[in-house]
Amino acid sequence: MNTKQKPHVLIIGAGFAGLETARGLAKAPVRITLIDKNNHHLFQPLLYQVAIAGLLPSQIAQPVRTIFRKQKNLAFQMGEVTDINLNEKFVKMNGSVIAYDYLVIAAGARTNFFGFDTLEKHGLQLKDLETAVTTRNHLLSRFEGASHEADPEKRKAMLTFVIVGGGPTGVETAGALAELITHVMRKDYPRLNLNEAQVILLEAGPNLIAPYPDELRQATLRLLRDKKVDVRLNTKMQDFNGQRVTLGDGSVIESQTLIWTAGAKAAEIIDALPAEKASMGRVRINPTLSLPQFPEAFVIGDASSLAHAFDRGDPARSSRGEEYSSHDGRETTQSVPL
Numbered sequence: 256m257n258t259k260q261k262p263h264v265l266i267i268g269a270g271f272a273g274l275e276t277a278r279g280l281a282k283a284p285v286r287i288t289l290i291d292k293n294n295h296h297l298f299q300p301l302l303y304q305v306a307i308a309g310l311l312p313s314q315i316a317q318p319v320r321t322i323f324r325k326q327k328n329l330a331f332q333m334g335e336v337t338d339i340n341l342n343e344k345f346v347k348m349n350g351s352v353i354a355y356d357y358l359v360i361a362a363g364a365r366t367n368f369f370g371f372d373t374l375e376k377h378g379l380q381l382k383d384l385e386t387a388v389t390t391r392n393h394l395l396s397r398f399e400g401a402s403h404e405a406d407p408e409k410r411k412a413m414l415t416f417v418i419v420g421g422g423p424t425g426v427e428t429a430g431a432l433a434e435l436i437t438h439v440m441r442k443d444y445p446r447l448n449l450n451e452a453q454v455i456l457l458e459a460g461p462n463l464i465a466p467y468p469d470e471l472r473q474a475t476l477r478l479l480r481d482k483k484v485d486v487r488l489n490t491k492m493q494d495f496n497g498q499r500v501t502l503g504d505g506s507v508i509e510s511q512t513l514i515w516t517a518g519a520k521a522a523e524i525i526d527a528l529p530a531e532k533a534s535m536g537r538v539r540i541n542p543t544l545s546l547p548q549f550p551e552a553f554v555i556g557d558a559s560s561l562a563h564a565f566d567r568g569d570p571a572r573s574s575r576g577e578e579y580s581s582h583d584g585r586e587t588t589q590s591v592p593l
Contacts, residue, residue: 261286261328265346265353267336267524268361269296269319272556276359277329285357287329290348294318294333297384303428305387306514307435308395312384336362336524341549357551360538362522364557367535369518377497378515381424390514394432397512398440402447408509414452415510417500419492420517421458421465426475428514429456433482455485455508457492459517521558533560 262285266273269291277289295316304310323329338347345354366382368375379390394416401413418429433454441449456463456479462472463479463486479486491503492513500508521536530546531539537560538546544559546552 262356263288263354264357264359265355266290266359266361267339267346268363268522268556269293269331270299270361270363270556272363273359273361274322276361276555277323277326281326281328283328285328287326288353288355289319289323289329289331290334290336290346290353291319291331292333292335293383294320295384296322299382300423302381302383302387303424303431305384306379306381306390306394306428307431308391308439309431309435312388316384339524339528341529341546341552344551358553360525360528360552360554360558361556362524362558364519364535365522366515367518367520368515371492371494373497374492374495374513374515377495378513380515381428393512398444398447402444407451411451411453412498412509412511414449415455415508415512416453417455417457417495417508417510417513419457419513419515421456421460421463421486421488422516423464425456425458425514425516426463426479428516429454429484429486430479430482433479433484437482453485454483455487455510457490457502458486458488459491461488463488519557525554525558528554530554 264280264285264287266277266287266289269289273289273291274296277287280287295318298315301310301315305312305315319331323331332348334349336346336348339358339360340346344356344358345352346358366380368378379393380386381390397413397416401410404410404413416432418425418432436449436452436454440447440452463475464472476486492500493503494501495513498509498511500510500513502508519535521538525536525538528538528546533539537558538554540554540559540561541547542561543550544553544555544561546554
């Protein structure tokens with residue numbers, strides 16, 4: 256440890272876990288460097304509202320420098336960490352080397368397509384502002400296109416929206432999209448027969464929001480069906496080519512829209528860490544949230560796995576013939592002891 260200066264705490268990621276850690280150290284005798292590839296903190300749980308044009312991107316994002324303007328022991332750097340050297344205690348970012356005394360990896364998660372190459376190419380996702388805006392623009396363009404389409408089969412495909420994954424994000428997206436059709440689009444497109452519009456939610460397992468109590472799961476199912484969402488449980492998706500969704504039983508849904516919310520895996524920077532991995536590439540950590548053999552390095556949030564403390568169940572692995580999970584990668588905020 257550097258004895259001439261206060262200990263240097265390096266935090267990778269300005270998501271919920273990274274921000275909570277930085278705030279928790281506001282009065283600690285340390286120097287903090289917070290790194291993120293974006294210059295804003297994103298409130299990810301409301302990305303679906305941006306996707307259905309309910310909120311503007313600026314309403315769910317705030318500049319990191321603004322958040323920490325009054326925290327004197329913290330400096331923010333925008334950039335992407337490309338390498339972590341745990342033995343020598345430094346990281347590489349934008350070609351520069353940054354040494355640390357303590358490292359907190361709160362890099363979050365990325366979308367897991369479970370090997371569905373065509374899905375990654377043609378499907379939509381809700382992981383950051385860019386993907387949410389892309390989804391919003393696509394959805395709005397389907398309504399606009401349908402308003403000019405004379406062919407009833409093509410129009411129906413434009414107005415059929417498939418969401419895969421019955422976790423919180425999938426449930427919220429399906430419900431919000433149904434409300435958008437009922438309360439907004441009917442007014443914006445009075446000559447368009449929106450009785451043709453259909454929101455379909457596919458879940459590979461027997462329940463929506465599986466980790467939650469059964470009473471809440473059943474209430475969620477009833478609420479979505481009351482909103483005319485076609486909820487299909489125990490239904491696996493096999494393929495999506497941009498024009499139709501093929502299900503596990505071979506049946507087909509003609510649709511130009513598939514929003515994938517069915518899984519997440521640890522951020523790419525986690526892959527190269529010399530540590531044991533759990534499901535979805537998450538790092539197995541000690542009860543102190545530190546890495547085995549590296550007590551000064553911590554992994555928190557979606558990139559970590561602490562099975563004996565959080566019995567949330569490992570998301571089911573998937574390939575083309577296997578079940579995918581409804582876990583959508585929402586971050587868990589944890590504090591880090593020094």
